[in-house]
Amino acid sequence: MYEHQQEAFEFMWKNLAGGIDLDELKSGARSDVIGGCVISHAPGTGKTRLSIIFIQTYMKVFPECRPVIVAPSGMLLTWEEEFRKWNVDLPIHNLNAADYSGKEDIAFRRLAAKENRNISLMRLVKLYSWVKGNSILGISYGLFKKLTADNSCDPKLSQVLLERPGLLVLDEGHTPRNERSLIWKALGKVKTEKRIILSGTPFQNNFGELYNIMCLVKPKFAEKISIRTSKKGQRKAEFFSDMQQDLLPEKNEGKGIWVSLTNHVTDDNAEEVRSILKPFVHIHSGNILNTLPGLRECVIELDPPPHQKDIIEKMEHIGSNVIFENEYKFSLASIHPSLVTYLNLSKEEETLLDRPLLEKQKLNPYIGVKTRFVMEVVRLCEALKEKVLIFSQYIQPLSMIKDQLIKLFNWSEGKEVLQMDGKIRTKYRQSSIDIFNDMESEARVLLASTKACCEGISLTGASRVVLLDVVWNPAVGRQAISRAYRIGQKKFVYTYNLMTSGTGERDKYDRQAKKDHLSKLVFSTEIDFTNVRKSSSQAKEEHSSKLISEDKILEEMTAHDKLKGMFLKIYYPPKGICA
Structure with missing residues (x-):
């Protein structure tokens, strides 16, 4: 061990x-x-x-x-x-x-x-x-x-x-x-x-x-919190008003203390929370992974082509304002305009779209800025004999990209292209994993749902990871990247967090990063806690031509006359801050 x-x-x-x-x-x-x-x-x-x-x-x-x-x-x-x-x-x-x-x-x-x-x-x-x-x-x-x-x-x-x-x-x-x-x-x-x-x-x-x-x-965690608080000589009145304490059931006392303690966790008071968890939480932040060839994460903001931009703007007038439905429609539109045909639309909403045209464009990856990015990465990785792992929280984008790859490269499903999602029977998943990780196999791309490829699954055959959509939970992104960047990986791993301009994905990513920082404040060892705080204070977006040049694929794409126009911004979050 x-x-x-x-x-x-x-x-x-x-x-x-x-x-x-x-x-x-x-x-x-x-x-x-x-x-x-x-x-x-x-x-x-x-x-x-x-x-x-x-x-x-x-x-x-x-x-x-x-x-x-x-x-x-x-x-x-x-x-x-x-x-x-x-x-x-x-x-x-x-x-x-x-x-x-x-x-x-x-x-x-x-x-x-x-x-x-x-x-x-x-x-x-x-x-x-x-x-x-x-x-x-x-x-x-x-x-x-x-x-x-x-x-x-x-x-x-x-x-x-x-x-x-x-x-x-x-x-x-x-x-x-x-x-x-x-x-x-x-x-x-x-x-x-x-x-x-x-x-x-x-x-x-x-x-x-x-x-x-x-x-x-x-x-007995709640009881432990109460006892610990009592031993430190802190009065419960520090956490609740007298009226609140009178109304608080005894069984919820520990939760009340916890809520007050974690109401506003900062770099300065995170030590208190960490000290409560320390007796029964063993933390390892992943220093062992430093022995691997390396990991580089970048965030890429893309400029959608006119037709896709038009579809994204129309999403404002389609569907309800229920947060999850809203997220769903913009996530689909940000990847490829034809994906909006999967939305459940009213007759009035249907009039806003040219459905026959969108249906015809499904196999054309170049009218969607994220699908275009994926095709170019896969094309360049094919020349370098590298494998690509593509994640989405939704099945429709994965299925569409699979069909596009098959048509564009004349590939076959189950051979060069693999897909793993919740609809795939669990007994077949291990077979796909084994094929993908076999460096002698012909498998080039694995399309995976973030839910189906959760923690514990090893996909070290991949050296490139593409995250198609931004989610509220920062842990989802970390888990996805860790399918490739884990013990057993023999190559340097490059990851691309994709965002489409005009969809609100950038705001979501920024909020996600704040959650991720809270997680790192609490679940960091004493050795690296200082480094986490230092990284936070120095957290500035870095657009570095040097870092781009070290990624041969990204360098070639940003230098290409027909491709460089889709890149609005490329930046590298400080280590330990990226979700």
């Missing part, structure tokens, strides 16, 4: 078992110590490998432990792959898989074979094999929510899932961060308090969500 993994391993033992003295643990001297912890390591720094080693060791010391790994459904396949890769001798029963793994209990399988085969029966066989011991259960967040619901069709199964786990590992543990969601409530009912949250980006949008995550991994 790397040094940061060794430190985290010891940190996990101290939090979940009470110490690292095995004799003391076996004697039960610290059996009263229970709790959970967060492993907040930068994406791509080996959290899955660390967790597997921890689970293996933990089960040797506590053989009656029943570990459960809860993760997005696609990530369960990654866990299975990692278990095979490292020759782990522990069976992992994937409750989401549509088939047996071959490691289920033989007696249970023989008994089940007497009945008609169905998914419910298979799940029971896997569940009972896990209960019998010496194995691990894998289940998705969605299935866990379904099987433990109050109206579950099998109350006994629900009871087993809530009462039998002795160790709960939540991969992408920032997923259940809404206290009103059913999955957050369901996971909160799990009996064990020995919980591990794995997340390279625990701070997603705001401190309220972070509080919910902490309460999930550490059910």
Whole structure:
């Protein structure tokens, strides 16, 4: 293991078992110590490998432990792959898989074979094999929510899932961060308090969500805050008025303190928040990635051609002002004008567009400024034998670009062009990943949705990453880039954050950067905290001809007479500030 993994391993033992003295643990001297912890390591720094080693060791010391790994459904396949890769001798029963793994209990399988085969029966066989011991259960967040619901069709199964786990590992543990969601409530009912949250980006949008995550991994987190505040001799009146305190239910006291403490986090008072999290949050900001060839992120503001600019202006008169619908229509229009044909338009709105013309232009990438940029990057990468990873939060742009690539380069889907999104069955995703990462394969481009290619997936075959749209959550961009820039990458990685002028994407990016800075203030080690503050104070946009010249592809595009006109601005955010 790397040094940061060794430190985290010891940190996990101290939090979940009470110490690292095995004799003391076996004697039960610290059996009263229970709790959970967060492993907040930068994406791509080996959290899955660390967790597997921890689970293996933990089960040797506590053989009656029943570990459960809860993760997005696609990530369960990654866990299975990692278990095979490292020759782990522990069976992992994937409750989401549509088939047996071959490691289920033989007696249970023989008994089940007497009945008609169905998914419910298979799940029971896997569940009972896990209960019998010496194995691990894998289940998705969605299935866990379904099987433990109050109206579950099998109350006994629900009871087993809530009462039998002795160790709960939540991969992408920032997923259940809404206290009103059913999955957050369901996971909160799990009996064990020995919980591990794995997340390279625990701070997603705001401190309220972070509080919910902490309460999930550490059910007594609110109580810890109250005790800590009391020990420091701070009166509750510092946080609330007397009237507010009288009205505040006791159970919400910790949350009230947290809200007041995080109401205005700055460079100067971030230390207080960090000190509260420090006992049960292990942070690694990704220094291990410094051993890789390198990463360069740039933000590119593009000037749309006249027809696309006209479509963008018409978006002001199309659709409702509901924020998500508004974001959707401008995101599509910013990539390629024909994408607006996917919008649900009224008859009156249809009159604003020339639908037949837009339909005819779908396969022409050069009338959309972002699709034009993509085609030129892919063309130049083809000559340099580099692979390109293209991200969008929406499926329609990915499908359109796939069709454009196939027509322009005479390529085939599944060969030179791959697509991975939520509609692709999870069992086929690993195959696409393997093909793309094989440097001898003919795969040149992988089009991926930010949701389907989330944390934990390795796409180190790519040395160029294009982010087609800007999202409010800065963690999404970091996770996307970290699919390529992670342990195992052998090339220098260049990333391009694309923005189209006139769409409001620049304002969104600036707000995203502020959120990202808050995350870095709280989730930075003591060593790099000073550097984060320094970077913030020096955060100036840098347009450097020297940096552009070091990127051969960008240099050639900006120097080309027919291409340079689409670039309005290229700048390089200071390291540690870019989302």
